[in-house]
Amino acid sequence: xxxxxxxxxxxxxxxxxxxxxxxxxxxxxxxxxxxxxxxxxxxxxxxxxxxxxxxxxxxxxxxxxxxxxxxxxxxxxxxxxxxxxxxxxxxxxxxxxxxxxxxxxxxxxxxxxxxxxxxxxxxxxxxxxxxxxxxxxxxxxxxxxxxxxxxxxxxxxxxxxxxxxxxxxxxxxxxxxxxxxxxxxxxxxxxxxxxxxxxxxxxxxxxxxxxxxxxxxxxxxxxxxxxxxxxxxxxxxxxxxxxxxxxxxxxxxxxxxxxxxxxxxxxxxxxxxxxxxxxx
Numbered sequence: 001x002x003x004x005x006x007x008x009x010x011x012x013x014x015x016x017x018x019x020x021x022x023x024x025x026x027x028x029x030x031x032x033x034x035x036x037x038x039x040x041x042x043x044x045x046x047x048x049x050x051x052x053x054x055x056x057x058x059x060x061x062x063x064x065x066x067x068x069x070x071x072x073x074x075x076x077x078x079x080x081x082x083x084x085x086x087x088x089x090x091x092x093x094x095x096x097x098x099x100x101x102x103x104x105x106x107x108x109x110x111x112x113x114x115x116x117x118x119x120x121x122x123x124x125x126x127x128x129x130x131x132x133x134x135x136x137x138x139x140x141x142x143x144x145x146x147x148x149x150x151x152x153x154x155x156x157x158x159x160x161x162x163x164x165x166x167x168x169x170x171x172x173x174x175x176x177x178x179x180x181x182x183x184x185x186x187x188x189x190x191x192x193x194x195x196x197x198x199x200x201x202x203x204x205x206x207x208x209x210x211x212x213x214x215x216x217x218x219x220x221x222x223x224x225x226x227x228x229x230x231x232x233x234x235x236x237x238x239x240x241x242x243x244x245x246x247x248x249x250x251x252x253x254x255x256x257x258x259x260x261x262x263x264x265x266x267x268x269x270x271x272x273x274x275x276x277x278x279x280x
Contacts, residue, residue, distance in 0.1 A: 008040040009109040011100040016203035018190035039266035048085035057090040072107040097174035099235030108141030144272035164243040167250040169263045171221040175237040
């Protein structure tokens with residue numbers, strides 16, 4: 001496929017995660033803050049006049065029926081009734097199963113890109129509503145602004161944050177979100193906090209103790225990184241992160257990373273790199 005119409009799909013961090021209650025439908029109410037990273041997957045789109053949809057991804061062992069990019073494209077096509085189609089190519093950089101939102105970001109970028117390329121002119125609110133049916137994290141990527149999130153993660157309030165450098169580690173395991181949320185000893189009654197209390201340091205990731213117990217390698221990576229700067233799990237993991245005031249500081253820690261883990265340095269961003277991008 002000819003690469004054209006390149007769009008970015010950024011990673012995200014959950015700067016904290018409180019689970020405040022369990023809902024009757026089995027989902028959980030939570031509080032969190034989403035901030036983007038300038039570390040992105042690359043998606044390429046080629047519009048087809050025949051209405052067919054195809055997706056090629058560099059992700060290994062991904063069955064088409066589980067491809068959230070293809071599901072997003074089909075959903076938008078069905079909703080809009082357009083006669084157009086698209087060939088999509090995904091070049092993955094964001095580790096899968098790490099709590100960085102790569103799949104949700106790819107889905108959101110697909111909705112945004114095809115809305116533009118198919119000339120649908122659907123609002124971001126409609127795209128976010130469609131995206132919510134694909135995953136709770138999709139709406140924040142659609143709206144493209146760092147946000148204070150509540151509900152299942154769909155109730156979003158834009159927030160302005162510092163944009164430090166982050167060092168992110170993937171310890172080489174895949175953490176099942178469903179497993180973490182179904183664990184009996186998960187804290188589900190964390191007190192609701194305010195934004196001011198977050199800035200005062202009164203927050204944590206309530207999933208960390210459970211993930212440490214079930215995935216010892218995550219705990220080992222957290223302990224190692226905490227030698228350099230306070231480390232925290234993002235989402236339900238497996239990735240973890242620590243903030244640094246300069247790229248040089250973060251790169252110096254990356255140079256010390258044990259070879260059994262994968263790590264990268266990225267800048268925190270309040271506006272999604274996708275939203276800042278000038279599409280060709």
